[in-house]
Amino acid sequence: MAKTEAKPKLKLAVYWGAACGGCCVSVLDVHEKLFTVLEHADLVFWPIALDIKYKDVKAMPDGHIDLTLFNGAVRNSENEEMAKLLRKKTKVLVAYGSCAHMGGIPGLANFSSKEEIFSRVYEESESTINPDKIRPVPEFEVKEGILDIPVFYNDVRTLDQVVNVDYYLPGCPPQTERLVEVFLAIVTGAELPPAGSVIGALNKTQCDECERKQTEDKSISEFKRPIDIVDDGESCFLEQGVICMGPATRGGCDVRCIEGNAPCRGCYGPPDDIPDPGSKMLSAVGTIIKGNNESEINATVDTIDDPAGLFYRFSLPNSILRRKVL
Amino acid sequence: MSFNPKIVSFLCNWCSYTGADLAGTSRMKYASNIRIIRVMCSGRVEPTFVLKAFQQGADGVLICGCHPGDCHYHEGNYNCLRRFKLMQKFIDQMGIEKDRMKLKWISASEGKDFAKLVDQFTEEIREFGPCKVKEIVETLS
Numbered sequence: 042m043a044k045t046e047a048k049p050k051l052k053l054a055v056y057w058g059a060a061c062g063g064c065c066v067s068v069l070d071v072h073e074k075l076f077t078v079l080e081h082a083d084l085v086f087w088p089i090a091l092d093i094k095y096k097d098v099k100a101m102p103d104g105h106i107d108l109t110l111f112n113g114a115v116r117n118s119e120n121e122e123m124a125k126l127l128r129k130k131t132k133v134l135v136a137y138g139s140c141a142h143m144g145g146i147p148g149l150a151n152f153s154s155k156e157e158i159f160s161r162v163y164e165e166s167e168s169t170i171n172p173d174k175i176r177p178v179p180e181f182e183v184k185e186g187i188l189d190i191p192v193f194y195n196d197v198r199t200l201d202q203v204v205n206v207d208y209y210l211p212g213c214p215p216q217t218e219r220l221v222e223v224f225l226a227i228v229t230g231a232e233l234p235p236a237g238s239v240i241g242a243l244n245k246t247q248c249d250e251c252e253r254k255q256t257e258d259k260s261i262s263e264f265k266r267p268i269d270i271v272d273d274g275e276s277c278f279l280e281q282g283v284i285c286m287g288p289a290t291r292g293g294c295d296v297r298c299i300e301g302n303a304p305c306r307g308c309y310g311p312p313d314d315i316p317d318p319g320s321k322m323l324s325a326v327g328t329i330i331k332g333n334n335e336s337e338i339n340a341t342v343d344t345i346d347d348p349a350g351l352f353y354r355f356s357l358p359n360s361i362l363r364r365k366v367l
Numbered sequence: 368m369s370f371n372p373k374i375v376s377f378l379c380n381w382c383s384y385t386g387a388d389l390a391g392t393s394r395m396k397y398a399s400n401i402r403i404i405r406v407m408c409s410g411r412v413e414p415t416f417v418l419k420a421f422q423q424g425a426d427g428v429l430i431c432g433c434h435p436g437d438c439h440y441h442e443g444n445y446n447c448l449r450r451f452k453l454m455q456k457f458i459d460q461m462g463i464e465k466d467r468m469k470l471k472w473i474s475a476s477e478g479k480d481f482a483k484l485v486d487q488f489t490e491e492i493r494e495f496g497p498c499k500v501k502e503i504v505e506t507l508s
Contacts, residue, residue: 190388196507202507228480316415317418319457320414321414323457324415326422327414327446327452327454329452338449345456348458349461350462354455360418361415361419361422362418362463363420363503363504366499366500367462
């Protein structure tokens with residue numbers, strides 16, 4: 042019996058830039074569905090799981106890879122080089138996870154300069170003994186030749202600040218179910234959304250999905266950290282004085298943190314019509330401060346220790362200001 | 368060449384814009400460094416507007432609204448004050464001097480006060496020197 046011609050498999054790559062590895066693990070979290078994925082796709086590059094070298098990727102013809110999930114921000118010259126290389130070799134490049142999407146946790150480094158980070162890490166930290174103040178250098182000559190390591194940049198950038206990105210799949214990490222849905226949509230040839238869209242998430246806020254009770258009257262005289270309250274498990278976090286990023290964050294994660302009795306931290310990023318989640322939070326939180334006179338308002342503002350870090354926890358490099366002015 | 372600050376100003380339609388108008392119709396002279404944007408209420412001034420102004424090269428941002436108790440929409444100026452205080456703390460963390468932002472109440476009859484305020488704020492910003500946000504954002508992109 043003649044064998045039917047097999048449909049050519051999709052070529053799939055996963056790469057990490059400045060990331061913690063959680064995004065790669067979220068891909069592994071497809072569990073036994075991995076076999077379904079592998080029926081339809083060949084993994085051609087995935088540093089966390091496969092021993093395929095950069096030179097092998099360089100040897101691929103342009104546009105060879107069908108889909109690349111790029112997680113992690115762009116922090117150093119290696120991240121940048123790989124982002125550019127994978128862009129060239131890939132048909133559909135997806136910024137996967139908060140770091141590639143908006144800068145993520147590594148993006149908080151934009152509150153410091155390269156010099157501040159190096160002096161803290163290589164000289165000042167409690168566990169460092171470095172009397173000669175030795176710092177890493179990008180190139181070092183030994184008798185066998187020149188050794189080199191990537192150059193550490195002063196600023197963290199998002200993937201789309203370095204190369205063109207086709208889609209964004211947000212989350213820290215993205216919900217694995219959403220990844221499977223997106224993957225299956227590609228495999229079955231479903232019509233894809235326009236390039237530049239955020240996929241695998243809703244365009245409504247967390248608050249639209251949240252089932253906690255809220256009243257119309259939000260008026261807060263003291264903001265608290267989650268550790269400082271006894272959560273009643275039912276009412277809106279903001280009404281209990283705990284800052285929740287829900288009002289400025291896209292839904293699609295099944296309000297997982299709030300279901301777990303923790304306030305939203307904003308990893309899914311803002312809905313389409315909000316350019317900058319932090320400034321929206323400044324606006325939302327600002328208006329629920331109690332009182333009309335300056336001293337009362339100042340006292341309440343003082344209870345928010347770190348508005349910048351809290352409101353831009355995942356999105357500093359993608360924000361209007363991009364980084365701290367130094 | 369001496370530094371000529373760019374100041375973006377948001378004035379509420381009901382009091383402050385009318386106050387600024389009074390300064391104009393009364394032919395008062397004041398610093399020309401200010402670019403006025405009329406909004407319906409100081410409560411309409413979102414933090415996004417202010418950050419955008421700095422990103423686009425403003426050296427200072429001035430917000431004016433009705434005096435407390437006089438807001439056309441009852442509460443808008445209080446909302447503005449609350450956001451303003453929070454935003455000042457935020458821009459300070461971002462390395463922007465917090466006094467590059469100013470909030471003042473100007474009524475429709477206070478044309479003279481408005482003119483004085485603009486002169487004074489322009490001098491304050493001149494002392495700070497240029498704001499570096501625009502330069503940073505441009506080198507990054």
